Amino acid sequence: MSIQTSESVLIVDFGSQVTQLIARRVREAGVYSEIAPFNAAEEAFHRLNPVGIILSGSPASVLDENGPGIPEVILESGRPILGICYGQQSLMHQLGGEVLAGDSGEFGRAFIEIADECALFNGLWKVGETHQVWMSHGDKVTSLAPGFRPVASSPGAPFAVIANDEKRIYAMQFHPEVVHTPDGGKLLKNFVRHVCGLAGDWTMAEFRKTKIEEIRAQVGSGRVICGLSGGVDSAVAAVLIHEAIGDQLTCVFVDHGLMRMGEADQVVSLFRGHYNIPLVHVDASTLFLKGLEGVTDPEAKRKFIGKTFIDVFEDEAKKIGGAEFLAQGTLYPDVIESVSFTGGPSVTIKSHHNVGGLPERMDMKLVEPLRELFKDEVRELGRELGLPEIFVGRHPFPGPGLAIRIPGEVSRERCDILRKADAIYLEEIRTAGLYDAIWQAFAVLLPVKTVGVMGDGRTYDNVCGLRAVTSTDGMTADIYPFDAGFLSRVATRIINEVKGINRVVYDYTSKPPGTIEWE
């Protein structure tokens, strides 16, 4: 589903690691955009009818026999196009220029010199100036397609920025979407506002309105059940859908026995206390925990949990007389990490239970109004909808819950141990006033036993890992730099108060190369 707007930009994804940042920058310029993988770009072009098109970077080379290409329909559309890195190379490759494999590439910071006027530089860069940009390429354009002129160059890329004013096609070798190109956001803004002529009036209030219309159009007079977890995403999705269809909506909270300490009761009473939306509380802990017996592979756990969630939702739908639709608070990062395009360069990192973990056969159709957004944008929408800070400011908690924080086999007993350690850790974080400075924090119970000495006796018990990260969207993350005093206080409390743990370690891995969760 996409927003019905005549004011959109299509981003064609060739598999760059930073494609989603293009979408962000475009949204920051007040313009709605959608990302489509190159092999679905033609369909997306017809569906969206975008005013302009942006072509992403790629790990591929246009010189590869099977290098991904730009659909002809886009090249012939007469609409403004912006090519970024591989996007530039593929434009030249397909329009009659030349691209060669360089003997050495340019990676990281580079400086370009502005050689000529260009619509992208409007109000920003002047001829003769030098500006910092961020490059990441091995191939380079060596001759331009007819109708193009160079407007900026760097030592490694003579055609760092090129323009075809008549066709309104522009392209650059560097990445304007990353923060290391300091003026990059402004260049992208110039493309969508100045070249495409878009008004830049896309806001969260606008998003709310269009999504409500879209939900009504999709659902009609059908019934919807919404998986409600107590997390930000599903709370925002539920309130938005309720605004659209009122009492056609029933929320279902599934207690899979993998929640944190006291969480199930807290979620239900908090939601009921704030909203007059019917909420069913299902205790499915035996079903989930029995099914997880003997399962140790992270993907197998995720697939089982995804499927069992759906079984429970379908059962609950029957009890209310049937529901045609299942709503979830799925976000863009859930989607991008779960998908892998056949023949494309984007790989499956992990199957998020609500996307890649879904069973192939499903009776209900999905309603996922937040599917294009990032976490911080969902929080903004939540505030727009008037959700209290206690929902909006919550740390994320993954749908599979403690199951993916207990590497190896999950059992009720191990969940109990982890719950106690996690509660102590979070209590100390709150007491220290650090909760809002941290994006997500949790404890992990390792399948490793180590030897300790307590009360002069030998112990042989589990290791607990502590994780805390900062992030804006969960796509990349840094570790939270606690001071040593804080960490040793938490470690001492956990070891003293939680039977079954005799050692505590802190996880110092950023994302990438790690992921936030351990499985």
Ligand SMILES: Nc1ncnc2c1ncn2[C@@H]1O[C@H](COP(=O)(O)OP(=O)(O)OP(=O)(O)O)[C@@H](O)[C@H]1O
């Ligand atoms: N225990 C649960 N009961 C019902 N639905 C759930 C449960 N856990 C997750 N879901 C569904 O799966 C979706 C994705 O989970 P996810 O954890 O990404 O989002 P969230 O819990 O709403 O927000 P947050 O990321 O802040 O935790 C949820 O939006 C919700 O629709």
Ligand SMILES: O=c1[nH]c(=O)c2[nH+]cn([C@@H]3O[C@H](COP(=O)(O)O)[C@@H](O)[C@H]3O)c2[nH]1
């Ligand atoms: O609802 C969810 N279902 C899942 O299967 C899932 N896996 C990871 N996460 C959350 O996503 C964010 C990024 O996590 P990773 O770096 O571990 O991929 C972090 O906030 C994770 O907690 C999930 N959320």
Ligand SMILES: NC(=O)CC[C@H](N)C(=O)O
């Ligand atoms: N970042 C990119 O788009 C790189 C394009 C191509 N793979 C190159 O190395 O030149």
Ligand SMILES: [Mg+2]
């Ligand atoms: Mg959650």
